[in-house]
Amino acid sequence: MVAIISNAAAAKKSRQFALLMAARDSEYVLKRYGGYRNVFVAAFGDAGSGETWDLYRAVDGELPAQEDLEKYDGFVISGSPNDAYADDEWILRLCRLIRDLHARRKRVLGICFGHQVICRALGGRVAKSSTGWDIGIREVAVANLSLPRQCGFLEALRDQLPPRAKITEIHQDEVWEVPAGAEVLASSAKTGVEMFRVGEHLLGIQGHPEYTNDILVSLVNRLLGAGTISVSVAEAVKKQLDATGPDREFWLKLCKSFLKADESYSI
Template sequence: MKVVAADQPRRSRRYALLLAARDSEYVLKAYGGYFNVFVSAFGRDCDGDAGDEAWDMFRVVDGELPAEEDLDGYDGFVISGSPYDAYADERWILRLCLLVQDLVAARKRVLGICFGHQVICRALGGRVGKARVGGWDIGIREVTMAATLPPCRFLDALQDLPPHAKITECHQDEVWEAPLGAEVLASSDKTGVEMFCVGDHVLGIQGHPEYTADILLSLVDRLSSSQSITVSFADDVKRQLEATGPDREFWLTLCKSFLKTQELA
């Protein structure tokens, strides 16, 4: 892809959200669905300009995938989180893995969030499974950037990266081993692969840059009500959220930079 000169009109960008979860009652009421959450988070340029771009959504959790002949029309794809296991063999997950392989082969930009991060890893030959330490990771966790980062245009566009950054987490699965050819960009004291990339066109993030505090609190209440987590665990998360928050602007800027920093020809 060629860099567009500053005095040239910007080509309209088009992105696809591959939604791997169903809208919760709370998110539907508060935001109109996860589509609006993601577009609000990632649907602006790094300079704050809304630009000329369009977003489509495909409910991959319900078997809805973009048609093969339409893939070339997209500049990037975002795979959401999910309550499902990325290593499971449901038909829609296997189809999503095949789609990821096609997108990567075509050098399309693919951003994976939580489940999306894990399913990209699986599709590219990495290893994914239940967290090896401590089960659920819910709340705010500080991740550490790798001491040496690969030369990527989307990282270069950020200039100075902080050595540490806090991010919202909600998962009980993790990447055990990054795919061959991937670079691990960040880790934490609980999760060895918090973020990885493959060149300039694949980025996986274990945490949830798109989550606001109220979305996480609603999810914690649902997990507690279903007894997926204990009441005391839920109370600990709520106390943590009262005391601290994620470095959300950093993570949103990182994701926007990845999706929108153009490659040299």
């Protein structure tokens, strides 16, 4: 019996994930966290579990080789300053990879740009928001899910999902139309598709569960310095952060429960 338990534990520790970075590390994140990889691993990883996270800089054309795809238990696609509907070669290659992963029924979690590029790759529609930038803490409404018993991680979490939850947002593009067969899981007053799923293996989230408040402030300062947003917008975001924050623990547990659906993450 001891040998069987040891083998099971060893198998569990072999879990592997691939982080597909669609943005380059900012000077602030490099200095404060050592790069975005560490931010994502701190958010979605489990310290001491033995799992590994491999970094692929998709924005620089780096993607996992075809022969390596099956070794990964899940993939995470990050946010990006780029448009998911653009035709840069690295974005087109990423779209092809997403379609391949979808065909293989591999778990893929898309964050912000990642959420949008999954939508685009599978035939949905992504475009600029007609109401401009969405920056700050936004409350989203979680859909009233009526799922069959076979619906995996969502069925396990359905009774624990709150009707509303706050999340960090910083985007000006959004999903306008989800792909055929997709289900919208959350929306907000500003963004119609805050979260969607395709089957049990693809999940897109428009907000940033992985962001800490200081990362958001750093990004706001960069946008302000570049003249992309006004002083009043930047000050409003900072004032909001003094008064409230995201329901980060909820979002992190939701993401972990999706990526590691065979494990229990109580919300």
